[in-house]
Amino acid sequence: MSTTAIDIDREVGNFTYDIKPYRDSGFGLSEDTIHYISDVKDDPQWVRDFRLKAYQTFLDKPMPTSWATKDLEAIDFSKIRYYLSAQAKTTRSWDEVPDDIKKTFERLGIPEQERKFLAGVEAQFDSEAVYSNVKAAVADQGVIFMGSTEALKEHPEIFRKWFGKVIPTGDNKFSALNSAVFSGGSFIYVPPGVKVKHPLQAYFRINSENFGQFERTLIIVDEGAELTYMEGCTAPKFTTATLHSAVVELVAMKGAKIQYITVQNWSSNVFNLVTKRGIAHEDAEVKWIDCNIGSRLTMKYPGVVMKGRRARGEVISIALANDGQHQDTGAKMVHAADETTSNVISKSISVGKGRATYRGLVHIPKHLKGCKNNTECDALLINTTSRTDTYPAITVRGTGNTTQHEASVSQVSAEQIFYMQQRGLTEGQAMSLSVNGFVNDLVRQFPMEYSVELKRLIDMEMEGSVG
């Protein structure tokens, strides 16, 4: 294979508009920053205390460089802006959204027509939701879909019970950081038996240089209810590092189903350090569909804690690492009840000098019966300089449980490329087609709009990878 790196058109999504921030907490992090955020957001006292305690935990926790990449040391916490709001209040209708922000969304390619497929659009611009419109039908069913700040104020009886419970503040350094400075993100509650027909969607976007985004998402789907949630992001390119550190907590009550879909396409200067975890109660199902294409370093291991009998956890993961990128992704499956099953399928593609890492954890403790885990990781290497790693950790106790883990590393077969070339395709097209074929069975699991977008993104990334 050729040794040349891929030349990607980094200009796609590389645009920025001059928008005056409404509020600004300045650079760096201290207790004052936390008080400032709490003041601006008019947090209840318990939220303020929660933030301050989390800030302490953040300071106490070491960087996880004992196992993770040393690249983390490049993050300078004093050069990050922790809070910024384009508008003080969330707008309710599209007309109220400022024109320049609308323009940004247009460039992002969220056509107005597409919105009719979506039950509601929650567009996050910088740290506040600027546009929030849950379709009447969904609201009528009793679904609550709002920003985290509002939700903690308006519905504490629903959200406080689970807030910070799926992912405790001290889970890791970055979940602690998020707990201290979170702003934005979605809170969703689906009442018992309600099956939300259309996926709910939020587009996230970082727009100010050096600005870290710390959304907090909590989704509670009550007994027998179902929800699909989609999250996608692109960001303009900047010269200095940007930190994105979200916390996403999912709670699937008895018999509930949650599907959480992410397409991550931050620009290649973003550190994307995200903690995502779901709890699945009896007969419930939590499924993460996760696709990572952008960012400089992504560390993200969506997890499912299977707490009730017959609960099910699934992670479908696609990662594409190009020059200068490290996609460190994976899954955590914690079995905590009998007859729980989990499935992890991960496919990664390393291009140029890109590095893709799979890191997984499967835990089946003592005296559980009938638990099953299946893990498959396949890595595709495009160039000689590409790199891939696999680091799973599997713990199984007792009889009556089975786990299997399989991983393979390969490259695109020369015969395949040759065959397609003699049918008239260029080498680049053939390569693109092969790579799309490699991930096709996973891409098909995405909703239609996403799978089209994904195919386009992969084609774009593969441009010029050969020759």
Add this chain to the structure above:
Amino acid sequence: MLTQTPEADLGNMASLLETPFIDPTAPEWLQNLRQQAWTDFQNTPAPGRKDEAWRFANLKMLELGQFQPASKISPDAKSGILARSTGLTSIAGRLVFANGLLLARQDISNELQSKGVRFLTFDEAIVAIPELVQQHFMSQRVALGSARLAALHKAKVSTGTVIHVPKNVEVALPLEIFHWLDGQNSTVFPHTLIILGDNAKLTVLEHYQSTNTQAEGLAVAVNDLILGPGANLTYVSIQNWSETARSFQINSTELARDARATNMVVNLGSTYARYESASRMRGPGGRSDMLAVNVASNHQEFDQRTLQDHAQPNCVSDLLYKNALSDFSRSIFAGLIKVEELSHKTDAYQKVRNLLLSDDAEANSMPGLEILADDVRCSHGATSGQLEKDEIFYLLSRGIPEPQARRLLVVGFLNEAIARLGNEDIEQHLNALIAAKSAA
């Protein structure tokens, strides 16, 4: 025939962890090495809870304060040891060590000696083949976590085995080495250095055993296997210390071009047995087979870390580790296939299979890959499961009682690895040992 050897001195080993081992009669280079190793041992911090190389391990097992240098073997014990130092029926030579001293030997034939084959103790080797020993003695980097214990071994080791098979010489029958641990809280440092010249061929079987099944003890063993171009080595070590002993074994294999190594470890004894095995491809065309058969019961913990280092193109490595876990036993497997830049046409495979035979047994698997070249075929698999109900039922229906049916299935499970040795004598010997442990 086994010939007893005159008693040697244990040397100045007044304290295991506090004082260095000083032997003024040793050659200067060795004295310097020991001195440096002692400094390294003292300066290397003990592994901590956050140390990835010790993830899941019981770090209490690294507190070694209770252990003492081994003392001399009593004449009574000696005769017992010699009677029990039997392994295979036909062998080319044998060395028997107890508490770190050579007790008896069966020399290799005059024919092999005339071909230049050396089967020596460490102290003989530093006189007979000083350059070879100096070149290879613990020359490999300890990459899998036990650098501190390796330094202790290097500082304290006084005896061991050095085998050299010169170019184009094939030794048809296996060589056997026995290491015995005797007395409460005794410590031994079994050392094995095997050097094969171009196209040389050899099979070595090493036994680690305790005289007393109740005595606590400590063994820190190092096996360095150096294969020249085209050389072929089969090395089997059987860790069967008492179930109260602690065992640390650091194994490294270095393969020159077109060399072929088959390296098997069998773990039966010890309350905690740590085994680190690194296989390094130093030339193209090599093949390394890494095999393990582990039968754990009671509260035994077998902690195994492996590295398949593909530093050169066109090499094959194939790892198969099998764990049968009963009672409260635990296994840890952490393996890494590392394909370095430009090591194309690498074909690497790694598989760990855990058979959980009780509700309290635990298997931890961490199969890892680090691939920095693209034209490679690498894969790994890790499975954990239990005996198939249908298989037990079938055997029961044929009139085989359940305990025996289970034993048969376990032996069958482990045999996949043993059969890869392709040596019937060794297979029989190992199967007998496994059957003896399973029946206990």
